Amino acid sequence: MTGVLIVGGSIAGVRTAEGLRRLSYEGGITILEAGPDLPYDRPALSKQLLAAGESAESVMLRSQADLDKAGIELRRGCRAVGLDVEARTVRLADGALIDYSDLVIATGSAPRKLPAAHGVHYLRTLRDALDLRDAIEGPVRVVVVGAGFIGSEVAAAATARSASVTVVEPYAFPLGRVLGDLVGKRLARLHESKGVQLILGRSVREVGADGAGGRRVVLDDGTTLDCDVVVVGIGATPRTGWLAGSGLDVADGVGCDEFCHASAPHVFAAGDVARWPNALFAEVMRIEHWTNAVEQAGVVAWNIVHPDKPRAYAPVPYVWSDQYGSRLQIVGRPRADDEVRIVLDDPADGSLVALYVRDRRLAGAFALNAPSQTLQLRRALAARAPLDEIMATIGVEY
Amino acid sequence: MKLFIEVEKCCGFGECIALAPDLFRMGEDNRARLIGAGTVDQADEERARTAAFACPAEAIGVEE
Ligand SMILES: Cc1cc2nc3c(=O)[nH]c(=O)nc-3n(C[C@H](O)[C@H](O)[C@H](O)COP(=O)(O)OP(=O)(O)OC[C@H]3O[C@@H](n4cnc5c(N)ncnc54)[C@H](O)[C@@H]3O)c2cc1C
Ligand code: SF4
Numbered sequence: 001m002t003g004v005l006i007v008g009g010s011i012a013g014v015r016t017a018e019g020l021r022r023l024s025y026e027g028g029i030t031i032l033e034a035g036p037d038l039p040y041d042r043p044a045l046s047k048q049l050l051a052a053g054e055s056a057e058s059v060m061l062r063s064q065a066d067l068d069k070a071g072i073e074l075r076r077g078c079r080a081v082g083l084d085v086e087a088r089t090v091r092l093a094d095g096a097l098i099d100y101s102d103l104v105i106a107t108g109s110a111p112r113k114l115p116a117a118h119g120v121h122y123l124r125t126l127r128d129a130l131d132l133r134d135a136i137e138g139p140v141r142v143v144v145v146g147a148g149f150i151g152s153e154v155a156a157a158a159t160a161r162s163a164s165v166t167v168v169e170p171y172a173f174p175l176g177r178v179l180g181d182l183v184g185k186r187l188a189r190l191h192e193s194k195g196v197q198l199i200l201g202r203s204v205r206e207v208g209a210d211g212a213g214g215r216r217v218v219l220d221d222g223t224t225l226d227c228d229v230v231v232v233g234i235g236a237t238p239r240t241g242w243l244a245g246s247g248l249d250v251a252d253g254v255g256c257d258e259f260c261h262a263s264a265p266h267v268f269a270a271g272d273v274a275r276w277p278n279a280l281f282a283e284v285m286r287i288e289h290w291t292n293a294v295e296q297a298g299v300v301a302w303n304i305v306h307p308d309k310p311r312a313y314a315p316v317p318y319v320w321s322d323q324y325g326s327r328l329q330i331v332g333r334p335r336a337d338d339e340v341r342i343v344l345d346d347p348a349d350g351s352l353v354a355l356y357v358r359d360r361r362l363a364g365a366f367a368l369n370a371p372s373q374t375l376q377l378r379r380a381l382a383a384r385a386p387l388d389e390i391m392a393t394i395g396v397e398y
Numbered sequence: 399m400k401l402f403i404e405v406e407k408c409c410g411f412g413e414c415i416a417l418a419p420d421l422f423r424m425g426e427d428n429r430a431r432l433i434g435a436g437t438v439d440q441a442d443e444e445r446a447r448t449a450a451f452a453c454p455a456e457a458i459g460v461e462e
Contacts, residue, residue, distance in 0.1 A: 043409070044407075369428065375412040375416075
């Protein structure tokens, strides 16, 4: 086969394929996808599907007919197990070799596993979400391990479905490791106001059976929590196992240059699996967010079609999360050790905007129920506008 | 050509508004809205399509 071979048939892979067609690429496009499903909306799994109880059909992104029409061949249930960058071939589980003129690695990430935990749920795939939804039906007791985005969304969804929820988080506050204590405290209040019990500053030693058909969670201080369902959301790791021995740099995801070009000719990476230097922030990044996968796929498609005038990938990172009817948004690269300036805090509608300042520049921002400010800050970050200009236009300084 | 937004999908990223501020605006509920009825003049069609494709949440639809 000559043409573009894409490994991973989720958002980064599918968007790369469609981006190629939009740029009038006429060669063959094949996507290898290990899973059984057509591409679906992953963020919706912990939102619409789990919280709002929508159907599996409603989270599907493309039909077979859509792919056919675009001339994209998606091979489901087809796992790549090896790559030879000299011969330019990808090996499948059955030993078959597929060659490529350009390769796009879009294998995403997989949930980090909690050691010594048995009978717990993770949330990554459609199957995971449907299983979890069945498990949290009715007045069950749920323990969520990790108060990151996924843990927090699961806690919110389970609460909305009348489960009683306890969240265990090793850090002092939800998302505190990234956003610091000021914002973390606010998020803790958001959970607690909905009746969720937070156990902060504690980690889980093991999860086993409670002897009565349920689960028993043992914390590092010996406390035990008996419950019906345990959900673990403690981060993700890039899926690069299949690239072992390829010679590619896969230290933390697939190492790329600013054009998303990996360390071998005609090999690119996009989405959760890609690590690259973002010139806008002068920082090497690997971003596990939906919008990043979409934007990066667009740049990879461009750079495949236009190798003579490649585009550097230098986005403003963005992530949103919906919890308890509130919308959280993060733009840029906030860090817990930045100087945090609150520029909006309205108890009436629960809106909050926090700016993260580093070296006298805006590094990032967190917003709760404040979409127009987020838009404005995203633009300011893209332009790397000076801090006083941003402070003057965003509102009151205090 | 006509645009529509599946409002519940919108993630508030604002890409549509950045690309076509004359066609999209941000609603009070953190979700994007169309300005007007969503009918697009011929001259603006390509821009509208670009905005729809750029939407990471795939919330913007196009009826030809
Ligand atoms: C429950 C949940 C909620 C989320 N919510 C948000 C949110 O609100 N906002 C946000 O910005 N982000 C969110 N994310 C993160 C977002 O979904 C990811 O950033 C995004 O899916 C990354 O897309 P991707 O295509 O790079 O990788 P993935 O979506 O991980 O897809 C990788 C694909 O590659 C396939 N694959 C892996 N290895 C192989 C192989 N060897 N051969 C063939 N195929 C392979 C996998 O089966 C998978 O389909 C959420 C994630 C989850 C799990
Ligand atoms: S681009 Fe899409 S997700 Fe972003 S604001 Fe517009 S409609 Fe919403």
